[in-house]
Amino acid sequence: MQAYLKANQRRLAPWLFLAPGALFFVVYVIAPIFQSMAISFYDWDGLGEAVWIGLDNYVELVDDEAFYVSLKNNVLWLALYMLAVPAGLLIAIFLNQTVWGIRAYKSLFFFPFVISQVVVGLMFSWFYAPNFGLLYAIIEAITGQGVAILAEERFVTYGIIAAGLWPQIAYVMILYLTGLNNVAPDQIEAARLDGAKGWKMLWYVILPQLRPATFIAVVVTVIGALRSFDLVSIMTTGGPFGSSRVLSFYMYEQALSEYGYRMGYGAAIAVVLFAIMMVFITGFIWKMWRDEKDH
Amino acid sequence: MFPRPIQQASPQARVLYQIALPIALILWLLPLIGVAMTSVRPSSDLAAGNYFGLPSAIAFDNYLAVFRNSPIASYILNSFKVTIPTVIGAVALSCMTGFALAVYKFRGNVLIFFLFVAGNFVPFQILMVPVRDLTLQLGLYDTTLGLALFHIAFQTGFCTLFMRNFIRALPYELIEAARVEGVSEIRIFWYVVLPLMRPAIAALSVLVFTFIWNDYFWATVLTTGAATQPVTAGLYSLNGQWVAAWHLVSAGSIIAALPPVLMFFLMQKHFIAGLTLGAVK
Numbered sequence: 074m075q076a077y078l079k080a081n082q083r084r085l086a087p088w089l090f091l092a093p094g095a096l097f098f099v100v101y102v103i104a105p106i107f108q109s110m111a112i113s114f115y116d117w118d119g120l121g122e123a124v125w126i127g128l129d130n131y132v133e134l135v136d137d138e139a140f141y142v143s144l145k146n147n148v149l150w151l152a153l154y155m156l157a158v159p160a161g162l163l164i165a166i167f168l169n170q171t172v173w174g175i176r177a178y179k180s181l182f183f184f185p186f187v188i189s190q191v192v193v194g195l196m197f198s199w200f201y202a203p204n205f206g207l208l209y210a211i212i213e214a215i216t217g218q219g220v221a222i223l224a225e226e227r228f229v230t231y232g233i234i235a236a237g238l239w240p241q242i243a244y245v246m247i248l249y250l251t252g253l254n255n256v257a258p259d260q261i262e263a264a265r266l267d268g269a270k271g272w273k274m275l276w277y278v279i280l281p282q283l284r285p286a287t288f289i290a291v292v293v294t295v296i297g298a299l300r301s302f303d304l305v306s307i308m309t310t311g312g313p314f315g316s317s318r319v320l321s322f323y324m325y326e327q328a329l330s331e332y333g334y335r336m337g338y339g340a341a342i343a344v345v346l347f348a349i350m351m352v353f354i355t356g357f358i359w360k361m362w363r364d365e366k367d368h
Numbered sequence: 369m370f371p372r373p374i375q376q377a378s379p380q381a382r383v384l385y386q387i388a389l390p391i392a393l394i395l396w397l398l399p400l401i402g403v404a405m406t407s408v409r410p411s412s413d414l415a416a417g418n419y420f421g422l423p424s425a426i427a428f429d430n431y432l433a434v435f436r437n438s439p440i441a442s443y444i445l446n447s448f449k450v451t452i453p454t455v456i457g458a459v460a461l462s463c464m465t466g467f468a469l470a471v472y473k474f475r476g477n478v479l480i481f482f483l484f485v486a487g488n489f490v491p492f493q494i495l496m497v498p499v500r501d502l503t504l505q506l507g508l509y510d511t512t513l514g515l516a517l518f519h520i521a522f523q524t525g526f527c528t529l530f531m532r533n534f535i536r537a538l539p540y541e542l543i544e545a546a547r548v549e550g551v552s553e554i555r556i557f558w559y560v561v562l563p564l565m566r567p568a569i570a571a572l573s574v575l576v577f578t579f580i581w582n583d584y585f586w587a588t589v590l591t592t593g594a595a596t597q598p599v600t601a602g603l604y605s606l607n608g609q610w611v612a613a614w615h616l617v618s619a620g621s622i623i624a625a626l627p628p629v630l631m632f633f634l635m636q637k638h639f640i641a642g643l644t645l646g647a648v649k
Contacts, residue, residue, distance in 0.1 A: 079552075082552060082553050083472070083553060084474075086468070086472065086553035086554070087468040087469075087471075087472035087474050087477075088468075088474075090464040090465065090467055090468035090557070091464070091465050091468045091469070091480065093461055093464065094461035094462060094464055094465035094524045094528065095465065095480070097461060097517075097520060097521040097524055098483075098484060098487060098521055098524050098525060100502070100521065101495070101499060101502070101517070101518050101521030101522060102487040102490070102495060102521055102522055102525065103483065103487060104498070105494070105495040105497075105498035105499050105502075106487075106490060106494050106495065108497075108498035109494045109495070109496075109497055109498055112497055112498070119497075119501075166370070166371055167388075167392070169369070169370065169371065170371075170373065170374045170385070171373065171375075172374060172375075172385070172386070172389075175389075178389055178393060180632075180633070180636060181393055181397065182393065182396060183632075183640075184397065184400065184629070185397075185400070187578060187625075187628050187629050187632045188400075188582070188625045188628070188629065189581070189582035189584065189600050189624060189625060189628070190582065190584060191582075191584045191600040191601075191603055191604055191624070192603070192621045192624055192625045193399075195403075195603070195607060195617060195618075195621050196399040196400060196402070196403045196621065197399055199399070199402065199403060199406070199614055199617070199618070200398075200399045200402060202614075205417070205419040207398070207399075207402055210419075239399070244643070247640055247643060247644065248643070248644055251640065251644040252644075253370060256369075256370055258369060261369065261370055270372075274370065275370070278370075279370050286644075289644075296489055299491060300491055300492065302492070302493075302584075302585055303584045303585065306584070306588075306604075307584075307604060307607075320493075321491060321492070321493050324493040324496070325493065325496070325585075325589075328496065328497055329496070329500075329589065336497050339493075339496075339497060340494075340497055342493070343491065343493040343494040343496065343497075344494065346491045346493055346494065347490060347491055347493075347494040350489065350490060350491050353489075354486050354489045354490070357485075357489070358482050358485065358486055361482070361485065362478070362482070365478065
């Protein structure tokens with residue numbers, strides 16, 4: 074036995090090293106994806122007998138207005154969250170200097186990302202609060218009438234997205250600051266000698282070199298937008314009248330809140346969200362795989 | 369360097385930049401500054417309508433009140449009970465998986481690697497019902513251990529990506545040389561590779577600490593009461609009880625935010641190295 078192990082250790086070693094981590098990952102992450110897909114074909118309250126109902130949950134989704142509101146808001150999140158990428162780049166460029174105290178500035182700008190979204194959500198709720206919130210007061214001072222952002226169906230989702238952008242911009246900024254550090258100085262000098270500056274320099278010389286940073290920034294922003302749950306839950310619990318729901322929150326509401334324990338229906342919503350996410354994940358993995366081959 | 373160093377700009381531009389920096393920072397951190405100020409504002413100020421002027425006195429009592437009138441100490445303890453085992457577990461597991469995927473050529477290597485990466489991107493909701501069910505069946509529902517076990521598993525995905533790329537960048541000749549000497553694979557892992565992984569371990573530890581400390585979704589799905597809930601979920605339920613007591617909500621928020629913030633400032637270099645690994649090649 075010992076001799077066998079010793080002779081084959083290079084063949085066996087990877088599997089032994091992989092086993093504990095892979096086991097955990099399969100049990101808690103990979104298997105539940107398929108279990109959720111299966112549950113979406115059942116009518117189940119989480120406790121009693123699950124009843125097979127085939128595609129009924131999905132048929133119901135097609136006629137569910139709340140589902141479309143959530144879907145629309147998810148698209149809105151995805152589109153507006155992308156603003157974090159140029160905004161983060163802008164702040165990174167602004168801060169990419171070597172003056173006294175700049176390191177402290179950089180870390181303070183990064184601050185919002187370190188704080189929990191629960192705290193961010195509470196901060197912005199306070200910022201938006203009717204009557205005494207700072208933003209409310211500013212709007213009132215300018216227009217003569219304050220706006221209770223989180224109580225207005227028209228504005229609520231934008232208000233929450235703005236709160237989400239705050240930490241997201243900080244994250245993208247850090248990615249770009251590191252990227253800017255690694256831009257080849259000789260290329261910048263060469264471009265300067267050729268008379269490139271400002272926007273031209275940024276567009277033709279700097280941005281192409283920042284592509285790896287941009288890729289990661291887009292990846293984390295897409296994932297962040299589609300995962301948005303905490304802020305919606307903290308700031309409005311989907312309201313007013315469900316107008317700020319997103320798929321991730323609607324799923325939770327259907328499966329685990331006082332509105333009911335509809336595990337099957339919730340799972341169906343989760344499957345739709347997963348399918349949307351899969352489009353992006355496949356794209357990322359495909360690009361990673363290409364890079365891997367070139368390596 | 370891009371943009372051109374400000375030292376080469378005109379004196380006016382330099383002065384302008386020095387003025388713009390603090391103004392931009394204050395605007396950027398306005399919500400945070402507001403909350404910090406509210407957290408030391410005496411409740412009499414709020415009653416008198418002084419919401420965002422200077423506090424009439426510095427009331428550290430708000431912080432005392434939060435500890436005295438709410439189970440926040442217990443929430444914070446729970447957060448540590450979830451976060452510390454998760455950091456240890458996820459880092460330990462991913463040291464091994466990352467080593468396996470980086471050092472050995474075997475069939476399915478890339479496929480397994482991509483499974484870890486892809487799994488790490490999935491929306492939590494697709495895992496929610498089965499994970500909750502599994503935790504219930506294991507008898508770990510509403511325990512900090514049940515929450516930590518899930519976090520360990522999920523974070524292993526991200527950590528594996530990170531560790532594998534890190535080990536890949538190490539000089540492979542070290543491992544080859546050890547093999548020629550007849551060192552066993554486990555000893556290569558322990559004595560050759562692991563010591564070199566220290567920066568990666570430090571970076572991942574701070575990152576995972578922050579992620580888990582700040583987690584809210586799984587805390588609400590897998591725990592319920594003050595005896596087990598971490599501070600994020602606790603803060604939310606306190607917010608419900610303290611309707612309009614913004615000085616207490618603010619103090620509670622600051623308390624909840626403090627550990628990851630301290631962690632960030634102590635380990636800044638590692639934290640940023642962790643976030644940006646892969647962003648720059």
